[in-house]
Amino acid sequence: MYTDKREKRKEDVLVGRNAVYEALRAGHPVDSVLIAKGNNGGPVRRIVDLCGARGVVIKDVSSAKLDAICGGMNHQGVAALAAAHEYSSVAEMLQTAKERGEPPFLVICDDINDPHNLGAIIRTAECCGAHGVIIPKRGAVGLTAAVDKAASGALEYLPVARVSNLTATVEELKKQGIWVYGTAMDGQPFYQTDFSGAAAVIIGSEGKGISRLLRENCDIVVSIPMHGRITSMNASVAAGIVLYEAAKSRMRAGGGRS
CATH class of the missing domain: 3.40.1280.10 (SPOUT methyltransferase, trefoil knot domain)
Structure with a gap:
């Protein structure tokens, strides 16, 4: 029986450059941003800069690990783990x-x-x-x-x-x-x-x-x-x-x- 790989994706994972960028820009709680090693230039640069501005942790991971986390979806080298709640101080x-x-x-x-x-x-x-x-x-x-x-x-x-x-x-x-x-x-x-x-x-x-x-x-x-x-x-x-x-x-x- 065929199973769509996207069904295996965790509910708290945001996948793809635009999804991650817009979540950050809108101020949604983000626990950390995962970026495939060697993929932090060009369009990904604005995500890196936004993470720096918001104090969001960036983690460099292998493409294989990113594939596993995203359940086979086209992540474009970027994913984010959404925070379940806002952090306090x-x-x-x-x-x-x-x-x-x-x-x-x-x-x-x-x-x-x-x-x-x-x-x-x-x-x-x-x-x-x-x-x-x-x-x-x-x-x-x-x-x-x-x-x-x-x-x-x-x-x-x-x-x-x-x-x-x-x-x-x-x-x-x-x-x-x-x-x-x-x-x-x-x-x-x-x-x-x-x-x-x-x-x-x-x-x-x-x-x-x-x-x-x-x-x-x-x-x-x-x-x-x-x-x-x-x-x-x-x-x-x-x-x-x-x-x-x-x-x-x-x-x-x-x-x-x-």
Whole structure:
């Protein structure tokens, strides 16, 4: 039975130069633009320039990968992954906390690449009363349709900010009196940690954990003691354990929503 290859194209993919250019020009949320290697001149140049003006991430990919992503459609060397939601800003998150009369509670995701993990972390963060999630522009998954699905509606209520430099963002948060908590295997037990007050919790990537620079900027590093033979756990599961401990600390101190 014949199947049109276009049916295999992901719903969040925009295909072709004109489609991508017009989406950018109209201000539609775009997670990233994919350009076939060696195809960034001529008509594609205006797309590159528009991405620069809007701060949209550009990824150079092979033609074979672009073919697979676009499901066989004629992509002309260009495609875009549409963002499931508009990105927010860290300033807006802090303003929300101020308006609610609550100490800021933020979650920072360091290079989370699995959309199901990121979506699950966003969902848990919303359930724990966080004011927002911060992710990096490069080296990590953005707000794709898969992330939106895994978040199960949490993106409708919890803002996500995408920043160029996580380390610089952490340094700025610390200047504003926010304590930064990292997660690593050699930290102090999470259940012995007081998360009350203004807090930002960093969840490391699936494979490497927290980057060196981010760890150096943490005020406290916490761990989840392991009692079995496995020495680590899924990033979103670890996030759930630590974030709920943080939520408990905040509620006991009267700094979180009950």
